[in-house]
Amino acid sequence: MDKGTKKDQMFEKMLEQKKEVKIVRRIVFVVAIVLLIVGLLSGRAMYKYITEALQPVDPNSEEVIEVEIPIGSGLTSIAQTLEKKGIIKDAKIFKYYAKFNNESQFQAGSYGLTKAMTLDELIESLKTGKVYRTPVFTMTVPEGLTLDQIAKVVEKRTGVKEQAFLDYVNDKNIIADLMNKYPNILSDEILAENVKYPLEGYLYPATYPFYEEKPSVETVVTTMLDATSANLTPYFAYLQENEKTVHWLLTFASLLEREATAKTDRETIASVFYNRMKENMPLQTDPTVLYALGEHKDRVLFEDLKIQDPYNTYVNTGLPPGPIANAGKSSIEAVVDPSITDYFYFLADAEGNNHFAKTYDEHLKNRAKYID
Structure with missing residues (x-):
């Protein structure tokens, strides 16, 4: 083989190598672009997911969900319980949020929580042992009021009609249900022959927070009986x-x-x-x-x-x-x-x-x- 032929072969080989390098560079460039796009999309999706996870699950929810936090529960198990109950969207996000805010001392107990609560409200509740939410309005029932007078306060503050309230608290079937629900405070004595109104004196005087614009008469009455039970214990x-x-x-x-x-x-x-x-x-x-x-x-x-x-x-x-x-x-x-x-x-x-x-x-x- 003469020198010209060898030079031609080497030149062709060099061209092929340059071509391969260009192809590799193109592939690397395309892959880099794809990875960048995926990374941006993933980052955006991740940002959106985290942002949504920091918000209440359902801001309009009024359903109270019972959540039991056993003694000795750590932040991880508490977060998992809240996610399982549907109170939060992501246990890990809640856990990191609590850690970043140096919140870790939570109390065991039974909680009535809702999907409308923010992470800060949940944390405050778990720290104090109380459900912490900003009420839509409050209703103050002073000491020394009769049932008739309380009915007027209820109508003025909640929208529940005075007569509807009185009908509810004097309904025999409802009273029977309430006696089953509150056996520690409601006994057969409230049904004695000479007692004018079964629940007279049983609706505790206090300032009550309500978390919905128009609570039902059942919500109003049971909220007050809960207070009576708690204060008489x-x-x-x-x-x-x-x-x-x-x-x-x-x-x-x-x-x-x-x-x-x-x-x-x-x-x-x-x-x-x-x-x-x-x-x-x-x-x-x-x-x-x-x-x-x-x-x-x-x-x-x-x-x-x-x-x-x-x-x-x-x-x-x-x-x-x-x-x-x-x-x-x-x-x-x-x-x-x-x-x-x-x-x-x-x-x-x-x-x-x-x-x-x-x-x-x-x-x-x-x-x-x-x-x-």
């Missing part, structure tokens, strides 16, 4: 030890709520009632007369005291058949821990100050001094 041991019932406690406390004009008076008025019942004397408290009459009066007349009604404590001894209003914590505690006195009488002057007496003669002197 500390007194169950006392009731059992003294062989008393929730009905007795709320009935007694309702009298104090309607009679007392100052917090410090409740314990002393309770002592008067205890002393009177011990001697089998009628309690003779005017609010029971007004409740029996079914109307409000600035002044109870002598003829009113004679009304023949089971609630009238002027003609009947002992407590009335049931509560005459809703009692707050101060009145309930006064029943449980009354003052120790020798008082059997008291009256309120025009400014609302109570004056106590040991004997009837002292009481008459107080009447002459402060009322007549």
Whole structure:
């Protein structure tokens, strides 16, 4: 083979190598472009996924989902439980979010959570042991209100009609269902023959948050009964030890709520009632007369005291058949821990100050001094 032929072969080989290099470069370029596009798309998809995972699962959901967090649960297991219940979208995202915010001290317990809660609300709930959400509105039910008065508050704040509320809380079938749901506070005593309204005094005075614009009457009533149950739990041991019932406690406390004009008076008025019942004397408290009459009066007349009604404590001894209003914590505690006195009488002057007496003669002197 001559030199020209060898040169030609080498030249052709060199051209083939350059061609292969160009092809490889093209392939590398195309692959790089593809990988870049895939990377950008993947990054965008990942960003979108994470962003969505940080939002509530369903901002409009009102369903309350029961979630049990066992003692000793770690962040990983809690996150997995929340994802399984559908409260969050991704357990890992929740876990990382909590870690990035240095949140890890969560409490075991039973929670009523919703898909509308944000991650911050969930974390706050799990930290405090309470469900934390921003309410749509609140409803304040003051102490000393009757069921009829509460119905007016409910209509004004929630939109539930007054009559619909009263129909609900007096429906026999509904009362039976509520008794099954709240056996610790609702007993057969609320169905006694002389009790005017089964749930009178059982709807706890408090400020209630609501997380929907128009809660149902069932939601309103059960929310209030939940509060009653929670606030009475500390007194169950006392009731059992003294062989008393929730009905007795709320009935007694309702009298104090309607009679007392100052917090410090409740314990002393309770002592008067205890002393009177011990001697089998009628309690003779005017609010029971007004409740029996079914109307409000600035002044109870002598003829009113004679009304023949089971609630009238002027003609009947002992407590009335049931509560005459809703009692707050101060009145309930006064029943449980009354003052120790020798008082059997008291009256309120025009400014609302109570004056106590040991004997009837002292009481008459107080009447002459402060009322007549």
